Amino acid sequence: MNVLQFDQRSPVYLQVIRWFKERIATGEFVGGQEIPSRRALAAELGINPNTAQKVYKEMEEQQLITTERNVPSRITTDPRVVERVRAEMLDEAVAQFVMAVQAIQIPLDEVMTTVQHVYQTSERGEVNA
Incomplete structure (x- = not known):
């Protein structure tokens, strides 16, 4: 995963979501692709684990990712x-x-x-x- 450069203009969780959206939009992340766990994402980006949790919750609500119990989260396969x-x-x-x-x-x-x-x-x- 590419390291994300954060700015001070918007909340970190929104910047991370945008980063995911950009990669989904360009096809860099493909439907069904596993993404790091919340804890791994937090460590990789140097963000608070609670922020990573908020990112995943918001992405689930926007249907960008799917998460099932005891299975890694995945990028949506819904073309819509x-x-x-x-x-x-x-x-x-x-x-x-x-x-x-x-x-x-x-x-x-x-x-x-x-x-x-x-x-x-x-x-x-x-x-x-």
Whole structure:
């Protein structure tokens, strides 16, 4: 598991959940994949075990993971949940982008042209889009 760099802007448990969501959305974590125990996650990330417990409880409520008694927790196999996570991540990214662009008052047609150009050049691996 990659080490997570925490910031001071939001609660640690939300940052850990987001980290899991990003990996679920990108397919790095696949349906049915085992995840570390709460205790192992806490040790690996250097967080309080109670925080890890809160992370797992919230992820269970959001159906991101499934947990059964005496069996390791696993990433959801429900494609609807994965699609919901992807849509949520996209909506957040677009909302942040739109707010930033609106703050500098760039016309939408110019924004769309620039976004398309940058997206295409980054897909091709070109530097300095």
